[in-house]
Amino acid sequence: MDNPVPVLSARGLMKSYEQAGGALEVLRGVDLDVSPGDFVAILGPSGTGKSSLLNILGLLDRPTGGTLAIRGRDAAGLSEIERAHARNRSVGFVLQFDSLLAEFSVLENVLMPARIGGRNGSETKKKAMELLSILGISELANRLPTRLSGGEKQRAAIARALINEPAVVLADEPTGNLDRPNAELVFGKMKELTDSLPVAVVMVTHNEHAADFASRPIYLRDGRIANSTN
Template sequence: MNSGAENTIAPVVALKGVTRSFEQGGVTIDVLRGVDLAIMPGEIVALLGPSGSGKSTMLQAIGLLEGGFGGHIGIAGTAAEKLDAAGRTALRRDHLGFVYQFHHLLPDFNALENVMMPQLVRGANDAEASARANDLLTALGLGARLDHRPSQLSGGEQQRVAVARGLANRPELVLADEPTGNLDEHTADKVLDEFLRLVRGEGSAALIATHNERLAAKMDRVVRLNEGKLG
């Protein structure tokens, strides 16, 4: 008899009818017009769309980075739209990781410290945070660069540190917004390959926004944002 256990796995993120509009010059601009999406544990999804299509807005919705969104945003089984600001902050801290096009590293801290920081904020002690940061950076080929500040690292190395930071708290879902868009093609390929390898090794899911079809093809599934809806 089929117990149905295989059907009990819940998505890491579930969007239903998500909307977002902006007012500009007295005109309402509908950026998201009823987005539906489910991402399962461990699944790596490419979010494709041209510049200005709303990819960043959609990531902001899932990342709980600002208000103004309509519809249902479920993160790890919790309805984010029902939470207050403190609840959304805790949900974001405990379940999500972020990697941006520009690394946004803290300039006064070295690579190891930058990756330790989100762990310390979450409550890890120095030894735990340092060991985890060391492991991630070494896995990304930066074992000899741990004590270098961002200004002493190349663009590709800086983005590798940002990748390690995004994975530091073992998030169930990593949100990446054009994570290699600021790199040359050769470096972008290497960093993305390392990013995907590390995400898969960690068992995290990921939603990666890109306009690059070739990079999107490296992922498990592709969804396309067009006129405010996914196709």
């Protein structure tokens, strides 16, 4: 059986920023393949380049060296409009702060990206309810975010990231504001999603417990992958 085409494929990624004292190298040659069903946790202390790497993988920033392909297509030649289109269709984002809109229900928040893209039918609503069910919060569909716990808000944010059926979800410190039980619940649900849906998750985190749930924990130090466990 052929191996699936990676949803993300990075080779020799470099990133540096110009500053008064010269260039600051943040990424120093990162190689990474992410395939459907992968749950990749990128761990490491602050300042190791984790967020810079995630921004490049999500087409929010460009590397200063190396290559990135998304669903087999080289990202280097994409215009800004093409990058935005690829981002909207292929990538979902989950941030440390849930960013749910307080005046809309959980279900309305989850449906928002689909509605922006012109998808507002019964099948889309059914898909949203299925995602909320997988994440264990379907009974909260009509509740406002102000009435949710931190862990419930993050699970709603994950459902929102998945509504457009992206190839990969990129999560930046999604449990940074959660206590350990809620953090582990979110990690467990992410693992369930990659086991049951054709989607990959790439998460950057300080939380070492993420390695217990990820299919591939990766340790980033000084802008390089120091260790990867398959």
